Amino acid sequence: MKKNEELFYLIKSLSKSEKRHFKLSTQGNDSTEYLNLFEAIEAQKEYNETQIKELFKDKAFITQLTTLKNYLKQRILQSLRSYHSKISKNAELMDIIRNIEILYHKGQYTICQSEIKRAEKKAENFQQDVLLFHIHDWKRKVHQALHPQDFDTFKAIIQKQKNALESTNEYIDLLLANINPAQFSLSHKKSVSLQNRTLKTLHKYRKQLLTKNSDKAKFILEELIKEWEQHPELLKEYFPMYFSINNNLLAYLVFKKQYKEAFVRILLVKQKALTISTVSASLIKEKLRLYNIELEIHRNLKDLHTTHEVIDEIQDFIEHHKTLVPNNYWLSFRFQFANIYFLKKDNKQALKWINDILNHQTKKDRQDLITYTYWLNLLIHYELGNGFTLRYLINTMKKLLKKQKNIDFYEKTLLKFLSKTVEYSISEKRKAFLTIKKQLEEDPIPNQVIGYVDFNEWILRNC
Numbered sequence: 001m002k003k004n005e006e007l008f009y010l011i012k013s014l015s016k017s018e019k020r021h022f023k024l025s026t027q028g029n030d031s032t033e034y035l036n037l038f039e040a041i042e043a044q045k046e047y048n049e050t051q052i053k054e055l056f057k058d059k060a061f062i063t064q065l066t067t068l069k070n071y072l073k074q075r076i077l078q079s080l081r082s083y084h085s086k087i088s089k090n091a092e093l094m095d096i097i098r099n100i101e102i103l104y105h106k107g108q109y110t111i112c113q114s115e116i117k118r119a120e121k122k123a124e125n126f127q128q129d130v131l132l133f134h135i136h137d138w139k140r141k142v143h144q145a146l147h148p149q150d151f152d153t154f155k156a157i158i159q160k161q162k163n164a165l166e167s168t169n170e171y172i173d174l175l176l177a178n179i180n181p182a183q184f185s186l187s188h189k190k191s192v193s194l195q196n197r198t199l200k201t202l203h204k205y206r207k208q209l210l211t212k213n214s215d216k217a218k219f220i221l222e223e224l225i226k227e228w229e230q231h232p233e234l235l236k237e238y239f240p241m242y243f244s245i246n247n248n249l250l251a252y253l254v255f256k257k258q259y260k261e262a263f264v265r266i267l268l269v270k271q272k273a274l275t276i277s278t279v280s281a282s283l284i285k286e287k288l289r290l291y292n293i294e295l296e297i298h299r300n301l302k303d304l305h306t307t308h309e310v311i312d313e314i315q316d317f318i319e320h321h322k323t324l325v326p327n328n329y330w331l332s333f334r335f336q337f338a339n340i341y342f343l344k345k346d347n348k349q350a351l352k353w354i355n356d357i358l359n360h361q362t363k364k365d366r367q368d369l370i371t372y373t374y375w376l377n378l379l380i381h382y383e384l385g386n387g388f389t390l391r392y393l394i395n396t397m398k399k400l401l402k403k404q405k406n407i408d409f410y411e412k413t414l415l416k417f418l419s420k421t422v423e424y425s426i427s428e429k430r431k432a433f434l435t436i437k438k439q440l441e442e443d444p445i446p447n448q449v450i451g452y453v454d455f456n457e458w459i460l461r462n463c
Contacts, residue, residue, distance in 0.1 A: 008047035022079040174199035181206040243286035372452040
């Protein structure tokens with residue numbers, strides 16, 4: 001994202017209700033200029049500053065476009081702060097702390113103490129140690145203004161500040177430890193904060209995986225999930241963290257091919273997610289990760305009959321939250337849909353998604369996914385016996401590969417095979433598949449390629 005595109009992407013990220021709130025919040029102000037700019041940028045599909053300048057060339061403000069854009073950005077952010085004032089306990093606490101500061105400077109110490117008490121209780125209940133540190137600091141300042149000689153109370157407040165700071169420092173150490181679990185050892189001292197205990201447990205989980213103690217690793221995650229479920233208020237407030245732990249467990253279950261248990265957990269997590277009213281980018285990320293895991297199960301269990309339902313659900317979810325889902329995520333999912341239908345031998349559905357990708361590709365798309373979409377396209381047209389179309393597509397594929405790099409041996413082998421054998425009889429094809437299988441055993445296809453399109457699986461099922 002370029003600096004001059006920041007406002008464009010901010011406007012594009014707004015929901016309908018956020019836009020409505022912004023426009024209502026500006027009513028009655030001298031806001032014509034920046035509202036006109038807002039609507040002009042909102043109407044663009046891609047940011048074009050030259051077009052904006054041409055549109056408003058007769059307006060005086062165009063000579064100060066950068067200043068107006070910055071002002072508009074700040075007004076939108078101000079509106080978003082107001083709209084999302086209850087988005088989390090953290091946001092609520094930040095507002096209360098802002099109240100405390102204003103009241104303190106106005107000398108309204110009694111009201112200030114009331115706000116401090118409210119903030120302290122909320123911060124303790126939701127384990128907001130960083131903000132609790134600042135709340136105690138204001139508590140000390142107010143008490144010092146009212147009772148300048150009460151040193152015992154000062155000491156007690158400062159000790160609470162120290163405790164909050166120690167918990168925060170532990171949190172930072174745990175974040176660092178989780179970056180590389182093999183290099184860090186942690187103390188056995190029990191953490192007070194659930195978030196800190198979570199990070200410590202995840203560190204233990206990763207260490208167990210590194211030592212190949214997978215059963216112990218699974219047990220650790222299961223116990224951590226149970227602990228979160230004993231704290232429903234914290235679970236709701238920090239749901240993305242709880243979701244992430246479940247996704248870790250699901251990834252383990254899929255790796256171990258424990259699909260039945262994985263399906264049960266997927267259902268439970270989805271049901272819990274429906275109870276969460278606040279949708280954030282971090283929650284969207286975890287939901288997409290869950291869908292990726294679910295699709296992996298569908299790839300591995302080709303006889304599942306619910307694939308179409310899951311794909312429809314993913315489509316609806318991404319469409320509903322498209323401002324929070326990067327385009328390449330949507331490309332990745334469409335590629336997976338095509339791949340799964342190909343593995344299920346549903347060539348009609350596979351082609352639908354392949355054509356959707358190829359007909360809407362842009363220069364910004366991940367070229368690895370575009371390339372392997374072309375490969376899938378070749379394999380499907382081969383299976384459909386479309387010899388004339390296939391030969392045209394092979395020539396296109398050769399040009400594409402030559403633009404990117406030298407054509408590898410396995411690519412040459414596959415392209416030659418597809419072109420030569422597409423019109424063979426069933427028995428001739430079977431022999432040809434056996435031959436190419438031996439060729440590629442002697443000079444194997446790289447594993448990273450198989451991760452995109454399992455050519456070996458395709459060859460084996462046709463032998």
